[in-house]
Amino acid sequence: MKALRLICPIMVVAAILIASPALHGQSPPSVSYFIALAQPDQHLVEVHLSLLQGPAQRELQLPVWNALYQVRDFSQYINWIHALDGSGKPLSLRELGKGRWQLEGAQDGATIEYQIYVDSPGPFGAQLNSHHAFLNLAQILIYAVDARNTPIRLHFTHVPREWQIATPLAPADGGGFSADNYDRLVDSPVEIGTFRESDFDESGARFRVIIDADPADYDSSQIVADLHKIAASAIWWMNDLPFDSYMFIYHFPHGPAGGGMEHAYSTAIELNADSIKQSLYPLTAVTAHEFFHLWNVKRIRPQTLEPVDYTKENLTRALWFSEGVTSTAEDFIQLRAGLIDEKQFLMNLGEQIGELERRPAHLTQSAEQSSLDAWLEGYTYYRRPERSVSYYNKGELFGLMLDLTLREQSHDRASLRELLQWMNANYARKGRYFDDSNGVREAAEAVSHADLSAFFAKYVAGTDELPWNDFLRTVGLQVDVQTTTMPDPGFLASRSFDGPMSVVAVSPGGEAEQAGLREGDTITELQGKSVGQESRQDLSRLKPGDTITAKVRSHRSGERELKWKVAGRPETAYEVKDLDHITPDQRARRAAWLKGEAQTGVGANSQQRPAGNTGGWSQ
Numbered sequence: 001m002k003a004l005r006l007i008c009p010i011m012v013v014a015a016i017l018i019a020s021p022a023l024h025g026q027s028p029p030s031v032s033y034f035i036a037l038a039q040p041d042q043h044l045v046e047v048h049l050s051l052l053q054g055p056a057q058r059e060l061q062l063p064v065w066n067a068l069y070q071v072r073d074f075s076q077y078i079n080w081i082h083a084l085d086g087s088g089k090p091l092s093l094r095e096l097g098k099g100r101w102q103l104e105g106a107q108d109g110a111t112i113e114y115q116i117y118v119d120s121p122g123p124f125g126a127q128l129n130s131h132h133a134f135l136n137l138a139q140i141l142i143y144a145v146d147a148r149n150t151p152i153r154l155h156f157t158h159v160p161r162e163w164q165i166a167t168p169l170a171p172a173d174g175g176g177f178s179a180d181n182y183d184r185l186v187d188s189p190v191e192i193g194t195f196r197e198s199d200f201d202e203s204g205a206r207f208r209v210i211i212d213a214d215p216a217d218y219d220s221s222q223i224v225a226d227l228h229k230i231a232a233s234a235i236w237w238m239n240d241l242p243f244d245s246y247m248f249i250y251h252f253p254h255g256p257a258g259g260g261m262e263h264a265y266s267t268a269i270e271l272n273a274d275s276i277k278q279s280l281y282p283l284t285a286v287t288a289h290e291f292f293h294l295w296n297v298k299r300i301r302p303q304t305l306e307p308v309d310y311t312k313e314n315l316t317r318a319l320w321f322s323e324g325v326t327s328t329a330e331d332f333i334q335l336r337a338g339l340i341d342e343k344q345f346l347m348n349l350g351e352q353i354g355e356l357e358r359r360p361a362h363l364t365q366s367a368e369q370s371s372l373d374a375w376l377e378g379y380t381y382y383r384r385p386e387r388s389v390s391y392y393n394k395g396e397l398f399g400l401m402l403d404l405t406l407r408e409q410s411h412d413r414a415s416l417r418e419l420l421q422w423m424n425a426n427y428a429r430k431g432r433y434f435d436d437s438n439g440v441r442e443a444a445e446a447v448s449h450a451d452l453s454a455f456f457a458k459y460v461a462g463t464d465e466l467p468w469n470d471f472l473r474t475v476g477l478q479v480d481v482q483t484t485t486m487p488d489p490g491f492l493a494s495r496s497f498d499g500p501m502s503v504v505a506v507s508p509g510g511e512a513e514q515a516g517l518r519e520g521d522t523i524t525e526l527q528g529k530s531v532g533q534e535s536r537q538d539l540s541r542l543k544p545g546d547t548i549t550a551k552v553r554s555h556r557s558g559e560r561e562l563k564w565k566v567a568g569r570p571e572t573a574y575e576v577k578d579l580d581h582i583t584p585d586q587r588a589r590r591a592a593w594l595k596g597e598a599q600t601g602v603g604a605n606s607q608q609r610p611a612g613n614t615g616g617w618s619q
């Protein structure tokens with residue numbers, strides 16, 4: 001529900017004049033932002049925020065977090081800030097805390113002016129340089145706490161002549177862009193530069209594909225063809241299309257790359273140019289994941305993430321579902337789209353099982369606890385295998401096992417797909433948020449007509465071992481556990497999002513330690529390439545006896561180049577394979593499972609067109 005503020009007509013006119021001189025016609029009173037791309041070489045942006053008249057005393061806030069579940073205190077980048085009234089007279093602005101100010105004398109409106117440094121690259125950041133601007137607006141735009149729900153006009157100035165602007169925001173009459181409120185504004189990334197655009201239509205919606213990269217590094221027709229398959233397959237999976245237009249924004253840098261960030265009407269994805277030349281799989285995988293988020297997390301949304309608290313962490317127990325089960329859907333969507341096959345699907349399942357089983361913390365940290373602790377992921381110690389499990393990893397596996405359980409309990413009438421569709425119909429489309437794990441259980445029980453409380457208590461709230469074979473038997477599969485000799489680089493490292501690789505442990509007496517690698521070191525280059533998303537894969541391809549070359553730095557020892565040999569160590573490998581004797585029933589179930597269809601489906605086999613655009617939906 002939105003609170004309406006009563007304003008007398010004369011004051012509205014004055015407010016519009018203060019808020020946005022370029023406005024004409026009968027647009028609603030709105031807060032205006034003017035973002036000047038004043039000094040690209042210095043990464044400096046100047047922002048003018050024009051507030052409407054209202055209370056004399058206001059609180060202003062720059063979010064402390066956005067996109068990543070990490071507090072990043074964006075106010076660290078504000079070089080200077082001041083406030084003026086309509087006649088240009090300075091107003092008092094007092095700092096109340098990191099990123100929070102108290103403004104006085106703003107009864108007739110006010111303009112807040114500030115300069116902010118923006119040079120964090122990647123889909124979770126904001127960056128202005130001589131090549132382009134890519135902006136997550138929550139990182140740079142202060143809002144007045146009392147005006148968070150007021151409509152907004154956004155203008156860019158000092159845009160270099162040859163640059164264009166791409167954003168899912170609606171263009172406004174009279175120039176610039178508009179948003180219904182601050183939350184919607186900052187859920188809309190902006191790319192400004194000399195990108196290339198390739199669009200396509202699917203199921204009646206427009207898909208805009210914005211690529212800012214060296215054209216020699218990618219084949220846009222192949223990318224568009226794959227995106228088309230992903231969009232069609234996901235819309236089929238959800239039997240829903242809650243938008244008219246959706247935007248994909250891609251960057252393919254040659255250095256480190258950050259992954260993807262979801263938004264309600266768009267996604268921003270960054271991948272290393274060399275990795276996508278070898279195969280488009282990293283691109284289709286992250287794209288299927290981020291695209292599915294337009295439902296799961298953006299619309300099918302846990303209550304604990306609403307309203308977004310820009311002043312501190314939003315603690316939630318639901319990331320195992322919002323992230324992990326999004327990865328489960330990503331697998332099924334890619335399978336349905338023909339981008340991966342059964343063999344790759346089962347290989348990924350085996351790898352995911354191995355990743356969970358090899359972390360001792362799977363016996364001490366539940367999927368819910370891992371979700372709550374997401375805010376600690378920036379810390380190296382937290383990422384150690386004995387400290388934490390990943391809610392992506394455990395959530396994805398739980399999603400797969402939940403799918404098999406729903407099929408069994410419902411006698412093949414319901415699956416994970418019906419569960420997501422039920423949550424879409426009963427939460428998202430009704431404007432409700434779900435009650436974290438209880439909300440998921442409620443949906444699972446509604447579609448399967450079974451009591452799943454023990455199942456959720458053991459594997460979501462608890463740390464019971466998942467009995468893989470009990471679930472997999474229903475589709476004629478089993479987990480084969482073998483000890484093999486695996487390459488051992490002599491250290492354990494982890495990356496936090498788009499950050500460098502930190503060494504979290506070094507094997508005592510091993511080759512890496514003898515070469516001088518220490519816990520706490522940062523690895524910036526591996527095998528002559530800057531460390532990025534694909535480094536883990538590069539490491540996994542090494543064999544015992546191969547040589548590792550790494551550029552390493554630390555506070556204590558500075559930067560140095562190290563070389564050592566890969567050793568071998570026994571490791572348990574998990575492979576998902578056929579049972580020795582598969583019954584026709586198990587075979588039929590497997591076929592339906594891999595297609596994402598319930599055999600005698602409740603809604604799965606229906607041929608309805610996706611439901612029309614919601615128009616009125618808002619979060």
Ligand SMILES: [Zn+2]
Binds near residue numbers: 290322323
């Ligand atoms: Zn995600």
